Amino acid sequence: MDLESELRKAMAEQVADASASSSLVADVKRRHRRRKTRIHAAAGTVAASIAVLALVPTYQSFRATPAGSSETTRPTSTVSAFRQPERPPAPGLSRPPSAKGRPGAGTTRHPEGHPPGGPAGGTRRPGIGGLADLPSWVTYLPDGLTAAAPCAVTGTANRKTTTCKWRGDAGWVEIVLVKGALAGPQELMRSTGIPGRTSVRGTPALTGDLPGSGRQISWLAGPNVGVTVSAGGSATGHLMRIAEGVRP
Amino acid sequence: MGRRDDRSxxxxxxxxxxxxLRTAALMCGARQDAEDILQTALEKAYRHWGRLEAGSDPEPYVRRILVNLVISRSRRWKVLREIHMARLPETPAVSPNHAVELRGTLMDELRKLGPRQRAVLVLRFWEDLSEAETAQALGCSVGTVKSQASRGLARLRERLDKNLAPLGR
Structure with a gap:
């Protein structure tokens, strides 16, 4: 038996009636179009996901909660771009004993200037006494400080610098907000010596000692927005917490 | 040198x-699978059709895609195939037409070969490709084609002898 020739005949018999569909070309092209559509849809989904992931930190940075908000979080040493830093109430601000007693507690954040549960229903600035004029972008200051002077705004049309100072038994705190073209946090550093590296809400920051037992931290809170927080005395221990609470 | 267009x-x-389609059917063993694999192979070729030289023969390129797809799919479905093949073999019945019986058995045994060995036999004895052309289509050496073809035929012969023994052949 010649196996090769038998195999040829067997194969010929097997596929004798096989013929390609008349719509083969159309089917192939349809399959090609479907594949392209799938790829475009997948690429769109990936792009949308990336955009959302990129926008969340930006949104978080703009979603500032006023100082003294009763929504406080457990203190933590880790810093995440997706997590709000702790926001203890500003000194002197009354806080409801329980979140349950607050209308809408745990569901929505109340916009600045309208803290929840105010019995008078009017606008209530965080803090009392010297902290009554606390800027909205400062959400935490340690106890025992009063404003040394109203926040001063200096600079040109291209670069505006807002400087706020507080003093008290707890030492002193100075926050400088610079809006204008900035190459990096190193431009904001006033400390001498080699700055150390750290991060504020996931943003790279520089830190260094100031003359006279003070300490400062500088970072870019956004495009062309630089922040420097300096503290002296016992307030130095709250430097990072104050910095985390700055929401320009 | 021009490139191939949609019309070509x-x-x-x-x-x-x-x-x-016939080559695909012989390599797959099932007509429906063959049609699906052929469409997939042609779609893959269509993606890069514009890059092929106008004067060149696109068939070896398409055939190679086809062979690779069949082998890949066979590997993927190996477990299912083994379950399928785990059925008891049908007992050959004595038929008045021994030639038809022989070819049917041959095709059954061909389907039981490994995908690469089956592809070698189909390309060599159905497509009548040379050993070098078969090696090119499979992306292997001529020596591998020779050994695979020889082993495939030997296995077919061995199984045929076993299966056709009750028929007195």
Whole structure:
């Protein structure tokens, strides 16, 4: 038996009636179009996901909660771009004993200037006494400080610098907000010596000692927005917490 | 040198579609699988059709895609195939037409070979490709084609002897 020739005949018999569909070309092209559509849809989904992931930190940075908000979080040493830093109430601000007693507690954040549960229903600035004029972008200051002077705004049309100072038994705190073209946090550093590296809400920051037992931290809170927080005395221990609470 | 256009793809498929489907059917063993694999292979070729030289023969390129797809799919479905093949073999019945019986058994045994060995036999004895052309289509050496063809035929012969013994052949 010649196996090769038998195999040829067997194969010929097997596929004798096989013929390609008349719509083969159309089917192939349809399959090609479907594949392209799938790829475009997948690429769109990936792009949308990336955009959302990129926008969340930006949104978080703009979603500032006023100082003294009763929504406080457990203190933590880790810093995440997706997590709000702790926001203890500003000194002197009354806080409801329980979140349950607050209308809408745990569901929505109340916009600045309208803290929840105010019995008078009017606008209530965080803090009392010297902290009554606390800027909205400062959400935490340690106890025992009063404003040394109203926040001063200096600079040109291209670069505006807002400087706020507080003093008290707890030492002193100075926050400088610079809006204008900035190459990096190193431009904001006033400390001498080699700055150390750290991060504020996931943003790279520089830190260094100031003359006279003070300490400062500088970072870019956004495009062309630089922040420097300096503290002296016992307030130095709250430097990072104050910095985390700055929401320009 | 010009590139291939959409019209040449339509002409190629119209002209060579049947032959490619038959090759795919022999390599797959099932007509429905063959049609699906052929469409997939042609779609893959269509993606890069514009890059092929106008004067070159696109069939070896398409055939190679086809062979690779069949082998890949066979590997993927190996477990299922083994379950399928785990059925008891049918007892050969004495038939008045021994030639028909022999070819049917041959095809059954061909399907039981490994995908690569089956592809070698189909390309060598159905497509009548040379050993070098078969090696090119499979992306292996000529020596591998020779050994695979020889082992495939030996296995077919061995199984045929076993299966056709009750028929007195």
């Amino acid at each position: 793809f339509v002409e190629f498929v119209t002209e060579r579609g049947d032959a490619l």
